[in-house]
Amino acid sequence: MAILVVNQGAGWSQELYQATFDRTIPDRNHPPAGLIAHFGSPGETxxxxxxxxxxxxxxxxxxxxxxxxxxxxxxxxxxxxxxxxEVYNSLIP
Known part of the structure; x- marks a missing residue:
């Protein structure tokens, strides 16, 4: 069954996120096995x-x-x- 993962890091910045992303997924055309969707954004707090x-x-x-x-x-x-x-429902148009 699919899962939703929320990662939060208080000491993280956009630059640190991007550097980590670039190292772990260097080619967006070849995402990691099992990844369905990925979103990064500033945290609410x-x-x-x-x-x-x-x-x-x-x-x-x-x-x-x-x-x-x-x-x-x-x-x-x-x-x-x-x-x-666990994901209960999803819609990917």
Whole structure:
């Protein structure tokens, strides 16, 4: 079942997000296995947020552990929180 993931990082900026994105998804034509949709934006209370839809939690966790965390660590990024919920319904026109 598909999942919705909301990642929030208070100490993140647009520049840090973009640098991490560029390292983890260098070719937008070849997204990570299992990624359905990805959105990045400023957080409501500051920092940065990323909202993704993934085919499964396993696909998300694999990408997080193998790609995102190492890239963020190399860039000296602060920690961020991830909330995962199952998708009940979706519409992709």
């Amino acid at each position: 500051g920092g940065w947020q990323v909202v993704d839809v993934w085919e499964s939690e396993d696909a998300f966790r694999r990408f997080l552990e193998e790609q995102v965390k190492p890239a963020a660590q190399e860039l000296g990024a602060p920690p961020f929180e991830s909330k995962v919920v």
